[in-house]
Amino acid sequence: MGQLIDADDLEEAGRTRHILSQGSLSLLVDCLKTAVGVPGDVLRASRIAFRLARKAGHIYGLHLVYLLEAMVLASWCRRERIEHLHVHFGTNSATVALLAHHMSRVPFSLTIHGPEEFDRPEKLFLSDKMASADFTVAVSSFGRSQLQRWANLEHWERIHVVPCGLDEAYLDAEPCDPGLPGRLVCIGRLSEQKGHLILLEAAARLHREGVTFKLVLIGDGPLRRNIENRILTLGLTEVVQLLGTLPQDQVRDELMKARALVLPSLAEGLPVVLMESMALRRPVISTYIAGIPELVRPDCGWLVPAGDVDGLTDAMRTAISLDDQRIGLMGQAGHDRVRQRHDIARSVEMLERHMRNAVASSMASIPAQQLSLETEPFARPDVSEKIS
Numbered sequence: 001m002g003q004l005i006d007a008d009d010l011e012e013a014g015r016t017r018h019i020l021s022q023g024s025l026s027l028l029v030d031c032l033k034t035a036v037g038v039p040g041d042v043l044r045a046s047r048i049a050f051r052l053a054r055k056a057g058h059i060y061g062l063h064l065v066y067l068l069e070a071m072v073l074a075s076w077c078r079r080e081r082i083e084h085l086h087v088h089f090g091t092n093s094a095t096v097a098l099l100a101h102h103m104s105r106v107p108f109s110l111t112i113h114g115p116e117e118f119d120r121p122e123k124l125f126l127s128d129k130m131a132s133a134d135f136t137v138a139v140s141s142f143g144r145s146q147l148q149r150w151a152n153l154e155h156w157e158r159i160h161v162v163p164c165g166l167d168e169a170y171l172d173a174e175p176c177d178p179g180l181p182g183r184l185v186c187i188g189r190l191s192e193q194k195g196h197l198i199l200l201e202a203a204a205r206l207h208r209e210g211v212t213f214k215l216v217l218i219g220d221g222p223l224r225r226n227i228e229n230r231i232l233t234l235g236l237t238e239v240v241q242l243l244g245t246l247p248q249d250q251v252r253d254e255l256m257k258a259r260a261l262v263l264p265s266l267a268e269g270l271p272v273v274l275m276e277s278m279a280l281r282r283p284v285i286s287t288y289i290a291g292i293p294e295l296v297r298p299d300c301g302w303l304v305p306a307g308d309v310d311g312l313t314d315a316m317r318t319a320i321s322l323d324d325q326r327i328g329l330m331g332q333a334g335h336d337r338v339r340q341r342h343d344i345a346r347s348v349e350m351l352e353r354h355m356r357n358a359v360a361s362s363m364a365s366i367p368a369q370q371l372s373l374e375t376e377p378f379a380r381p382d383v384s385e386k387i388s
Contacts (some may be wrong), residue, residue, distance in 0.1 A: 001234040001322045017076075018098075019069050030075035031068055034103055034364035037078065040234030045070065045102040047215030052095065052125055066092065070099030077104040083359045084108065084134075086351070090117040094129050103291075104232050107362045109355065111137040111162070114290060115193065119147045126150045126292045130159070134210060134358035137162045137351065140291025162351050164272050170279035173335070176256060178327040179282065182213040182320050185258035187251060195264035195287070195306070196229060197223070202264075203311040205235040206320075213239060213320050215262075217253055248343045259327060260319040266306050270294060279338045281331030285315045295341070300334030 004010050019027070035042050047065060053063035073096060077085060085108040087097040094110055101108045110133050117124055130136045130151045135158045138144040147159050151156040188194040196217065203215050217227070217240065222241075231240050246254070255261065261277035270291035277284050284301040286292050296303055302318065304311030322330075 005245065005331065008248060014324075020122075021070050022072070022322040027068070027072055030072040031145045033075045034071040034078075038074075038103055041103045041105070042071065046368075048102060049099055050160075052128070055125060056123055063095075066095050069096045070103060073097070073100040074106075077106045082106055082123055084355045084360075086111070086355065089113060090124055090126055090129055095125070098125075098129050098132055107134040107358050109133050109135045109137065109358060110352075111139065112143060112147060112269075113139055114143055114146065117268070118143075120351055121150045127152070133271075134158070134361070135160060135354050137354070139164050140294050142291040142294065145271055151258055160350075160354060162354070163342050164270065165342045165347035166275055166279055166338065167344050170276055171339050171343060172254075173280050175281060175328075175332070178324045178331060179259040180257050181259065183216070183258045184213060184260055184262050184285075184316060184319065185216045185218065185254050186262050187218045187255070187277075188228055188263055188271070189219050190217075190223040191371055192223065193265060193267040194219075195266050196227050198266075198307060198309055198312060199262060199264050200230050200234055200236065200240065201309045202229070202316055203236055203240060204318060205309070205313045207234075207236060209241055209317075211317060211320060213316075215240045216258065217242045218244070218246055218251060218254060235357070252276075252280070256281055258282060259322075260301075261288070262312075262316060264304070265289060265292070270295060275338050275342045278331075278334030279342075281328070281335045281336060283319060283327060283330040284313070285319060286348035295337070297337065300330050302339055378383050 004013055022030075028232055041319060049063045049067040050060070053060045056063070073085075076082070076101065085097055085100065085104070085106050087094050087108060088111045090110055090112045097108045097110075097227075100106070110129060112126075114332075117126055121127070126147070126243070127150050128145065136147060137158060138161050140163070141161055144159050144161050148156055151159060186196065188196075190196060199215075203213075206213060228242065231237060231242070243254070251267060255277055260283045261273065263271060263274060265271065265287050266289070268290040274284050274286060274292065277296075278300055284296055286296055286301065287306040288302055288303045289306050293303060302315035304315050
């Protein structure tokens with residue numbers, strides 16, 4: 001994980017406990033507590049970890065680490081009487097949660113964002129995780145469809161769509177000027193899936209045509225050197241600006257200065273940056289993939305086939321050429337659509353309702369004699385605290 005620079009991220013980091021940052025002695029104590037407290041459950045979880053390691057290509061060392069992390073997490077759950085464990089992403093964190101679930105008996109659930117889980121579902125044991133989870137969340141209908149591909153039919157009813165949401169800072173944004181003429185911004189990790197190299201090809205075509213524009217790239221990642229070299233090779237140093245990682249307030253400022261956001265992704269879930277741009281009344285240019293067409297409609301943006309340089313060039317040219325009135329109308333349509341579909345308060349309410357239903361179902365399955373031994377109620381889940 002890169003260095004945190006945004007104030008909100010730093011605040012969130014202060015509320016986050018990291019298992020591997022607890023110190024060797026603390027980790028050992030928590031592992032021993034779990035091993036002594038529920039030896040049978042630890043043995044069962046160990047067998048599951050061994051089976052998953054074999055399915056992943058005999059990666060036993062890594063799965064031993066996952067098992068130890070899960071023993072620590074199980075100790076935390078039992079000590080703090082956690083009612084429900086929710087995990088974002090179906091990758092290594094979900095493996096730890098799956099094993100912790102078998103040692104703590106605490107129900108758990110998953111939010112699958114994609115696209116990594118959709119690219120290698122078998123290596124990530126997606127079916128096993130969904131089968132053990134009380135419920136699984138997708139962030140779009142497309143995401144749900146991909147989960148249905150790998151879930152048993154009997155588990156389909158436990159797959160729900162809960163959209164990602166924005167807070168009032170975006171949803172209540174006041175109307176503003178439609179940005180600087182010819183200015184486009186791309187916000188995203190500099191990785192293969194975001195399509196930056198295709199974007200540069202489109203920018204080069206516009207530059208050769210004599211179109212006046214400025215393209216601002218925000219983000220960092222493994223392709224930075226390739227992108228820098230490509231900017232030089234294509235002669236785009238005067239029209240493409242690479243700003244790297246910026247704090248959220250500066251990202252917002254760049255969006256406000258732009259005419260439109262362009263995100264020519266090759267693989268996605270449903271990018272939150274599209275929602276943010278639309279909420280700020282900036283039209284978007286993106287691709288016909290994953291959950292993006294569920295959000296972006298012709299009245300608020302342009303969608304092109306992924307990898308299509310011709311289509312992307314045409315969409316960028318159109319966005320640059322539109323007058324203020326048309327850009328303003330598209331921006332307002334996007335704002336209205338995001339307010340309707342991606343309010344964080346509604347999303348939190350939906351997710352909490354699923355959690356409460358899972359907890360109620362779990363409690364109903366505990367024998368009455370065991371319930372009578374409880375001397376105090378379980379702690380209410382704290383949705384503000386993360387464990388990683």
